[in-house]
Amino acid sequence: MSTLAEPGHQPVRRSPAEAPAIQLTDISVCFEMPAERIPSFKEYVLRRLTGRIERRQLWALRDVSLEVGSGEVLGVVGRNGAGKSTLLKVISRVLHPNHGHLVIRGNVAPLLELGAGFHFDLTGRENVYLNAALLGQPIREVEEHFEEVVDFSELREFIDFPVRNYSSGMLTRLGFSVATMIRPDILLIDEVLAVGDARFQEKCLQRINEFRSFGTTIILVSHQTSEVERHCDRALWIDHGKVAAFGDTQDVVAHYRRALDETDEEGL
Amino acid sequence: MPSDSSQSNPTVASRPVYDSAQRRHPFAEEAYELWRFRELVLLWASRNIKLRYKRSVLGILWTLIEPLMLLTILTVVFSTLFRFQLERYPIYLLSGLLLFDFFSRTTLQIIEEIVASQGLASRVYAPRTVFAVATVLTYLTNWAIALIPLLAIMAILGQPFSVALLTVPAGMILTSLFALGVGLLVATLGASFHDFKLTYQVLLTAWLYATPIIYPLEIVPEKFHRFFKLNPLFYLCETVRDPAFLSTVAPTNVWLIACVVSVGTAILGWWVFTTRRGVLEHLG
Numbered sequence: 299m300s301t302l303a304e305p306g307h308q309p310v311r312r313s314p315a316e317a318p319a320i321q322l323t324d325i326s327v328c329f330e331m332p333a334e335r336i337p338s339f340k341e342y343v344l345r346r347l348t349g350r351i352e353r354r355q356l357w358a359l360r361d362v363s364l365e366v367g368s369g370e371v372l373g374v375v376g377r378n379g380a381g382k383s384t385l386l387k388v389i390s391r392v393l394h395p396n397h398g399h400l401v402i403r404g405n406v407a408p409l410l411e412l413g414a415g416f417h418f419d420l421t422g423r424e425n426v427y428l429n430a431a432l433l434g435q436p437i438r439e440v441e442e443h444f445e446e447v448v449d450f451s452e453l454r455e456f457i458d459f460p461v462r463n464y465s466s467g468m469l470t471r472l473g474f475s476v477a478t479m480i481r482p483d484i485l486l487i488d489e490v491l492a493v494g495d496a497r498f499q500e501k502c503l504q505r506i507n508e509f510r511s512f513g514t515t516i517i518l519v520s521h522q523t524s525e526v527e528r529h530c531d532r533a534l535w536i537d538h539g540k541v542a543a544f545g546d547t548q549d550v551v552a553h554y555r556r557a558l559d560e561t562d563e564e565g566l
Numbered sequence: 567m568p569s570d571s572s573q574s575n576p577t578v579a580s581r582p583v584y585d586s587a588q589r590r591h592p593f594a595e596e597a598y599e600l601w602r603f604r605e606l607v608l609l610w611a612s613r614n615i616k617l618r619y620k621r622s623v624l625g626i627l628w629t630l631i632e633p634l635m636l637l638t639i640l641t642v643v644f645s646t647l648f649r650f651q652l653e654r655y656p657i658y659l660l661s662g663l664l665l666f667d668f669f670s671r672t673t674l675q676i677i678e679e680i681v682a683s684q685g686l687a688s689r690v691y692a693p694r695t696v697f698a699v700a701t702v703l704t705y706l707t708n709w710a711i712a713l714i715p716l717l718a719i720m721a722i723l724g725q726p727f728s729v730a731l732l733t734v735p736a737g738m739i740l741t742s743l744f745a746l747g748v749g750l751l752v753a754t755l756g757a758s759f760h761d762f763k764l765t766y767q768v769l770l771t772a773w774l775y776a777t778p779i780i781y782p783l784e785i786v787p788e789k790f791h792r793f794f795k796l797n798p799l800f801y802l803c804e805t806v807r808d809p810a811f812l813s814t815v816a817p818t819n820v821w822l823i824a825c826v827v828s829v830g831t832a833i834l835g836w837w838v839f840t841t842r843r844g845v846l847e848h849l850g
Contacts, residue, residue, distance in 0.1 A: 339759035
C-alpha cells in the first residue's frame with residue numbers, strides 16, 4: 299500500500315521484496331526519571347538552584363537486534379515489564395530509541411489500544427475520520443473505505459450516535475475496523491484479540507489471516523504461549539529488556555516455559 | 567519461514583521506508599511530519615470547534631455575545647472610574663481585547679492539549695505539534711467570528727470602515743505565529759510540571775495589564791514608555807487596532823517589529839519544543 303508513501307526521499311532498492319520488513323540494530327530505550335518525583339515547577343526551580351536533582355535510569359530495552367522478514371509472523375513472549383510493549387512502541391515510532399538503528403519498510407498498523415483517541419462527544423462517523431487521520435490515513439482513503447468500515451464493525455444503526463453511548467465491545471469493534479481499513483505492510487498486535495464476542499473475534503482473525511496471506515508482516519505479543527505456538531513462524535523472548543532467545547517458535551517457547559517454571563519454584 | 571514470505575508483493579516497491587539513520591534534525595523532522603499529517607490538523611481543529619459549540623447551549627451565538635458582555639463591563643468600569651478621555655473607547659478596547667483573549671486562550675489551551683496528547687501519543691504515532699497548530703486554528707476561527715460584534719460596534723459609533731481594515735488579517739496571522747511560539751514554550755514546561763499552568767495564568771494577568779489594551783498608552787508617564795515597548799503584544803495590538811480605531815494602517819516600523827518578533831518566537835518555540843521533547847518523553 300502506498301498510502302503513506304513519501305515519494306522522493308526513500309532509497310530505491312533493487313530487490314525490495316527480499317529486504318526485511320523490520321531491522322533493529324542495538325536498540326536501547328532508557329526511561330529517565332527523577333529518583334523522587336518532582337511534580338511542581340516551583341520545587342523544580344528551587345532544587346535546580348540548589349543543585350539537588352537525582353535521576354534514575356531504567357533501561358526498558360537494551361541492545362536489542364532483530365530482523366523480521368517481509369510476510370513473517372513473529373511472536374513475542376516475556377514477563378510483565380520485560381519490554382514487549384516498549385518494543386512495539388519503537389516499531390510503531392511512538393518511542394524514539396536512545397541508541398540504535400531502526401529500519402521499517404512499509405506502513406505500520408498498530409492494534410495496540412483500539413480506539414485510542416476516540417472522543418466520546420463525537421459520533422461514530424466523526425470518530426472514524428479522526429481515528430483514521432490519527433493513524434495517518436489520507437481522508438480520501440477514509441471516504442473510499444467508509445462503508446466497508448461501517449459494515450465490518452456492524453454498527454450501521456449507531457454510526458451517527460455519539461460514541462459515549464457505545465459499549466466497550468462496540469468501541470473495540472469500531473477501533474479494529476478503522477485500524478484495519480487498509481491492509482498494512484506491518485501489523486502490530488498487543489493482546490487485543492479480545493474484540494467483541496466470539497463470532498466477531500473470529501471475523502477479526504479471518505481478516506488478519508487474509509492480510510497474512512497477502513504478505514503482511516505480523517508481530518504478535520501474547521502472554522498465551524499456546525497462541526504464539528499456533529500462529530507464529532518465529533518467536534522472540536524478551537527478558538529485562540534484552541533478547542533472551544530468538545528463533546524457532548517451539549524452542550523459544552519451551553525455553554521461556556522452563557524459565558517461568560523455575561522462577562515459580564523459587565517462589566516469585 | 568512460511569511459504570507466503572517469499573510471495574512477491576506487487577505494492578512492495580512503493581512501501582514507505584523509515585530509516586532512523588536518515589532522520590533529519592528534530593526541528594525539520596517535526597515540520598515535515600506536520601505537513602504529512604496536515605489533514606489531521608484540520609480535522610482536529612474542526613473537532614475542537616464542533617465540541618465547543620456542542621457543549622454550549624447557545625452554540626456559535628455565545629462567541630458573539632461573550633465579547634460584548636466583557637466589553638460592557640470593562641467600558642462601564644474603566645470609562646467611569648478612571649475617566650480617561652478617549653473617544654470611541656469601546657472600539658479601542660474591543661479590538662485589543664479580542665487579540666489578548668485569543669493569545670491567552672490559545673497558549674493556555676496548547677498546554678492543555680499537549681499534556682492531554684501525552685496519553686494519546688504513547689499509543690498512536692502522530693507529530694505532537696499537530697495539536698498545537700490545530701489549537702491556534704481553532705481560536706483563530708473564533709477570533710474571526712468575534713470580529714462581527716466589533717464591526718457592529720464600529721457601525722453603531724459611526725466609525726468609518728476604511729481600506730486599512732484589510733491589513734487586520736495579516737496582524738492576526740502574526741499574532742497566531744507569536745501565540746504558537748509562546749504556546750510551544752509554555753507547553754514544554756507545562757508537560758513536565760503540572761503546576762506550571764497556574765504560574766502561567768498569573769503571568770498572563772500581569773501581561774494583560776502591562777499591555778495598553780484597557781487603557782491608552784498616553785495615560786502612562788512618558789518615561790515608562792520604553793518599558794511598554796519591550797512587549798511584543800504592544801506591537802501586535804497596534805497592527806489590528808489601528809485599522810479599526812484610527813482607520814489607518816499601523817506604522818511600518820510597528821509591522822517590522824511585529825514580523826520579526828512573531829516569526830522569531832515561533833522558530834524559538836518550535837526549536838525548544840522539538841529538541842526538548844525527546845527528553846520530556848523519557849521523563850515518563
